[in-house]
Amino acid sequence: MLRPDEGDDGGAMRQELTTLKADAALTRLEFALVRESWLETRRVADDVADRAARRERFAARLAEAALANEAMLLDRLGALRLSRRDIPKVTAARRDALATWDRADALARPASPADPDRAAARRLFEDALVHRFVGRINAERQQALGIGQYIWRSRDDRRVRPLHARHDDQVFDWDEPPEDGHPGEAFNCRCIAEPFVDDAPEWRPTIDRAYDRAIALAVLAGGLDAVVDFVSDFIPSADDLWALLAAIRTVAETGSEAAQLAYLVVKEQLLGLTAAETARRDALLGAARDWVDGLAASLADAPDLARALVEAVQAVEARPEALDAAHRQGLATRADVEAAYQERARLRTLAALYGLATVPSGVVAARSLVARLLRGRVLGDDASAAELAALARRARVLSPDADWERVANPGIVWGKGIRAQGEPWERYLAATGELGERIEDRARNFKTFDFYDENTGLATSAKTLDTDALGYRRSPKNVFYSLKHYINQVRWFRKYDVGEYHITLDMIDRRRIELAISANSTSEQIAEINRARAYAESLGVEFNVRIIK
Incomplete structure (x- = not known):
């Protein structure tokens, strides 16, 4: 350093002082920058910690809300005997709620004690988010349980x-x-x-005189079917019953007992019978089992076919009473019962006609009866025996589910809510072109019906039922209650409109439900679906069931 007494004129000293001041200022600036950077780091760290704490508190609110919803469901659904393990998880809903919170928080200005409005706005937003979360998980859980x-x-x-x-x-x-x-x-x-x-009393159909008349008419129709089948070998056209009656009467007057029986069956359909004629008809009919045993005895060269014929007749004979009992319990439709009585009357009449006939030999008559039971198919002995065995098996099964159409899954995702089930099913039905226009294409969120055919007046509701849902597994009767509600909606629909699109009562001639169910449905659930079929029938609602493979 230069000193004044060394002869310096002071310029160097001033230069050095200036440099020192600049260095000091730079040092202070560097310190200020370092300090600001440190403070910013602290602020960021504090913000991160604060955000993490706030997010954790919000997540805790979601967990608390989920537990409260779980407790509510366990309490309200006590009849299902649910445990906490049975309540569906809410992982996806929780993830989505937190993601929404994250996006909103990233856009929001940090709240501070000096900015209470921002803090209040944040609380209101979180409250709304929790309410929506609760609504979503409640809906998803209930639907997953079959509610x-x-x-x-x-x-x-x-x-x-x-x-x-x-x-x-x-x-x-x-x-x-x-x-x-x-x-x-x-x-x-x-x-x-x-x-x-729904905890309403178990539904039962009304059994009245109309039911008895329907069964009597089914028996008449079955006998007439048998006569038409029988005489078709001799009379090419049997469509005109009056002409048929005249033709058979001519043969009956020759003394043919088969023709006499055929004449009385047709006359009963057209004109009714006197007491004497009724007694004669019953005497000619005799017991179907006796006629069949006699015809089967002629099949000595085909013992398997003879045995299958007898077993098929036994099964068809027993079916009407079994279905009648099921119908009285609400587990079969009246149409099911009528069909069983009609088929038995057809079989009994055919057996008597072929047993009384004198033209064909016993073996020919027996094989003709087999062909008639197989609806005109003439097969070899082994094939005929197999078909008769299958007929017997079907006759012993009261539920029609074996005959319900099996459909390859059109994209239905069971257990993922109404949309994941209903929309693929509606698209599948629309592709068949059998139900008219899809209403969703004209009016979104239309109530009750999904299809309408203005040419036929057919209004159709497409429904899916996740029978794997725990609520339906634990309490199969809930299957009926759910379907009963759908049936009531369809039956008592009066009018609805969305914009310019509308359907009114006078536009509907037929009402139908197209139901899709899981292939895993249990026998108990199938029984309740059959109860729903009977209930729909009682209200005049068509009810079709298809099984999704």
């Missing part, structure tokens, strides 16, 4: 929307949301969907 309806429960305070107050205590369907959506879907909706399970 198709719910009771709308409002909060009953001043904050409730007028529309939601009107919904209070009403029953709604999960697959048909009311105006403004299901509980929890509207912004900040605090309403709750309480599961609804």
Whole structure:
């Protein structure tokens, strides 16, 4: 360093002082920058920690809400004997709620004690997000458990929307949301969907004189079917019953007992019989088993065929009473019973006609009877025996599910909610072109019906039923209650419109439900589906069932 006494004029000293001041200023600036960087790092760290803490608190609110919903379901669905393990998880809904929170938090300015409005806005947003989360998991859990309806429960305070107050205590369907959506879907909706399970007494059909008349007519029709089949070998055209009656009468007057029986059967259909004629008819009919035993005895060269013939007749003979008993329990339709009585009358009459006939030999008559039982198919002995055995097996099974159409899965995802099940099923039905136009293509969210054919007046509701759902497994009767509700909707539909599209009562001539069920459906569930078929029949609603493979 230069000193003044060394003869310096002071310029160097001033230069050095300037340099020192600049260095000091630079040092202070560097310190300030370092300090600001450190403070910023602290702020970022604090923000990260604060955000993590806030996110954790929000996640805890979601967990608490999920537990509360679980407790509500266990309480309201006590009849299903559920445990906590049975309540579906909410992983996807929780993930989506947290993702929404993350996006919103990234866009929001950090709240501070000096900015209470921001903190309040954040709380309101989180409240709304929790309400929506609760609404979603409640809907998903109930539908996964097989609950198709719910009771709308409002909060009953001043904050409730007028529309939601009107919904209070009403029953709604999960697959048909009311105006403004299901509980929890509207912004900040605090309403709750309480599961609804029908506990009405078990339904039984009405057995009255109309039922007895229907059975009597079915027996007449079966006898007439037999006569038409029998005489078709001799009379080419048997469509005109009056001409048929005249032709058979001519033969009957020659003394042919087979012709006499045929004449009396046709006359009963057209004109009725006197008491004497009824007695004569019954005497000619005799016992089907006796006629069949006699005809089967002529098949000594085909013992397997003879045995199969007898077993098939036994099964067809027993079927009407068994189905009648099932119908009285609500487990078979009247149409099922009528068909069984008609088929038995046909068999009895055919057996008597071939037994009384004198033209064909015993073996020819027996084989002709076999062909008639197989609806005109003339097969070899082994094939005929196999077909008769299959006929006997079908006759012993009261439920028609073996004959329900099996459909390759058109994209239905069971257990993933109404949309994942219903939309693929509707697309499949639309592709068949059998039901008219798909209403969704004209009017979104139309109630009750999914298809309408203006040429035939057929209105169709497409439904799926996840029979694997725990609620249906634990309590198969819930299958009937759910289907009963759908049937009532279809039967009592009066009118509905969306925009310019509408359907009114006078536009409907026929009402139908097309139901898709899982191939894993149990026998108990099938029984309840048959109860629903009988219930639909009692209300004049067509009810078709298809099994998804």
